[in-house]
Amino acid sequence: MDRIKEQFASMIEPASLEIKEFLKEYGDEKVGDVKISQVYGGMRGVTALICETSKLDPEEGIRFRGYSIPELQEKLPSYPGGQEPLPEGLFYLMLTGELPDDDTVRRVSNNWARRSIVPPHVFKVIDALPETAHPMTQFVAGIMALRTESEFAKAYRKGIAKKEYWDPTYEDAMNLIARLPRVAAYIYRRMYHNGDHIEPDSKLDWAGNLAHMLGFENEEFKELMRLYMTIHADHEGGNVSAHAVKLVGSALSDSYLSFSAGMNGLAGPLHGLANQEVIRWLFAMRDELGGGLPSKEQISNYVKQTLSEGKVVPGFGHAVLRKTDPRYTAQREFAQKHMPHDELFVLVSRVYEVVPDILKATGKVKNPWPNVDAHSGALLVHYGLTQYDFYTVLFGVSRALGTMCGLIWDRAIGAPIERPGSTTTELLKKEFAK
Numbered sequence: 454m455d456r457i458k459e460q461f462a463s464m465i466e467p468a469s470l471e472i473k474e475f476l477k478e479y480g481d482e483k484v485g486d487v488k489i490s491q492v493y494g495g496m497r498g499v500t501a502l503i504c505e506t507s508k509l510d511p512e513e514g515i516r517f518r519g520y521s522i523p524e525l526q527e528k529l530p531s532y533p534g535g536q537e538p539l540p541e542g543l544f545y546l547m548l549t550g551e552l553p554d555d556d557t558v559r560r561v562s563n564n565w566a567r568r569s570i571v572p573p574h575v576f577k578v579i580d581a582l583p584e585t586a587h588p589m590t591q592f593v594a595g596i597m598a599l600r601t602e603s604e605f606a607k608a609y610r611k612g613i614a615k616k617e618y619w620d621p622t623y624e625d626a627m628n629l630i631a632r633l634p635r636v637a638a639y640i641y642r643r644m645y646h647n648g649d650h651i652e653p654d655s656k657l658d659w660a661g662n663l664a665h666m667l668g669f670e671n672e673e674f675k676e677l678m679r680l681y682m683t684i685h686a687d688h689e690g691g692n693v694s695a696h697a698v699k700l701v702g703s704a705l706s707d708s709y710l711s712f713s714a715g716m717n718g719l720a721g722p723l724h725g726l727a728n729q730e731v732i733r734w735l736f737a738m739r740d741e742l743g744g745g746l747p748s749k750e751q752i753s754n755y756v757k758q759t760l761s762e763g764k765v766v767p768g769f770g771h772a773v774l775r776k777t778d779p780r781y782t783a784q785r786e787f788a789q790k791h792m793p794h795d796e797l798f799v800l801v802s803r804v805y806e807v808v809p810d811i812l813k814a815t816g817k818v819k820n821p822w823p824n825v826d827a828h829s830g831a832l833l834v835h836y837g838l839t840q841y842d843f844y845t846v847l848f849g850v851s852r853a854l855g856t857m858c859g860l861i862w863d864r865a866i867g868a869p870i871e872r873p874g875s876t877t878t879e880l881l882k883k884e885f886a887k
């Protein structure tokens with residue numbers, strides 16, 4: 454048994470006991486009441502899930518096992534010579550609740566490198582799709598093709614006991630995380646570099662190797678990938694991708710089935726696809742205004758035009774957050790450090806100055822501030838990753854870290870199948886309408 458797994462195994466019993474005792478004493482207490490408007494309103498503000506890996510505060514933003522993004526940047530190990538946190542460290546923190554040291558992070562890196570070989574049929578499945586298929590379609594097909602390797606599916610068929618479910622789930626989760634960068638890079642090189650693929654470099658860290666396989670050897674870009682993979686990893690349990698993974702996983706669907714469900718959700722324009730939509734929208738604005746850097750007045754008019762056409766301003770707003778997303782701020786700080794005069798970064802900054810007041814003036818947008826997706830594309834374009842249709846795949850690779858930790862824990866504590874109740878308008882009317 455590898456040391457990470459061994460350590461995780463030792464945590465299961467105490468954690469299960471803690472939950473059992475807590476439930477015994479407080480199981481009948483209420484977390485909150487549900488209003489009819491919440492039943493119709495996408496369950497906004499209803500706390501009905503457990504997610505141990507991270508928690509989102511509307512004002513403060515995300516904390517991973519209690520640590521904010523600036524704290525992660527300070528406390529998680531970096532690549533030698535680098536400054537950004539290594540996603541391997543965040544994975545370990547989310548899985549165990551403990552901050553890793555350099556050795557532990559290296560162990561996670563080596564563990565993933567050992568597991569990273571992608572079976573050839575996965576590439577054949579991707580190659581069977583037209584090159585024009587959206588990268589998220591190819592990504593999900595690749596994930597489903599990886600499923601032939603599922604240890605959980607094999608073990609379940611053999612009749613594994615409930616208590617052991619977490620073990621093959623851990624194996625599947627680790628294998629999936631280890632293999633996703635290769636699958637993502639394969640899609641990118643297939644679509645945009647004539648299928649000229651780049652072999653992995655096992656000496657590199659997980660995110661650095663992804664940058665390498667995509668074809669970017671610039672050290673700053675590798676640092677960007679480490680930051681990117683860290684900040685996109687998790688956003689508590691109720692967002693569409695995380696919840697989809699948890700929901701599908703609750704039927705004992707294995708890691709591949711569950712993760713691909715999450716990726717189908719991430720591919721929606723109100724969720725992860727917003728990162729592609731932001732750059733598409735910014736480029737369209739620039740083109741329509743004749744190129745160059747638009748003035749604040751021009752941006753303001755363009756935003757109003759977008760709204761008047763009944764469209765959303767991509768990269769702004771959030772279902773939970775009520776302030777600027779700290780993931781936006783972390784990327785803004787990266788840009789200020791590495792590319793302060795980049796024209797697209799200056800445009801993103803101007804948009805930030807203009808959009809919130811316009812959204813506030815609509816009187817209906819609850820959060821007029823930018824989210825993670827408002828910034829990520831500008832950084833990628835700066836280093837030459839301009840093919841914005843691909844951006845959500847990068848988000849997806851990162852999202853495996855949080856969602857797979859969650860799935861391992863769900864199997865370890867024996868989380869039950871999800872089955873919330875539903876009702877009808879007629880029944881609600883009968884009960885409440887005078």
Ligand code: HAX
Nearest residue numbers: 723724725727765766767768769770771772817818819824
């Ligand atoms: N532009 C225009 N209108 C917006 C808006 C925006 N950026 N954000 C919210 N609104 C509108 C909503 O469409 C809604 O309008 P209707 O009442 O006419 O339906 C109204 O304002 C109230 O919405 P809300 O309560 O403020 O927001 P929701 O919780 O319903 O939705 C969304 C949150 C993120 C989906 C929303 O803000 C949005 O569509 N933003 C743009 C797309 C985007 O950036 N998505 C990425 C979010 C972060 C993420 O998940 N990343 O992966």
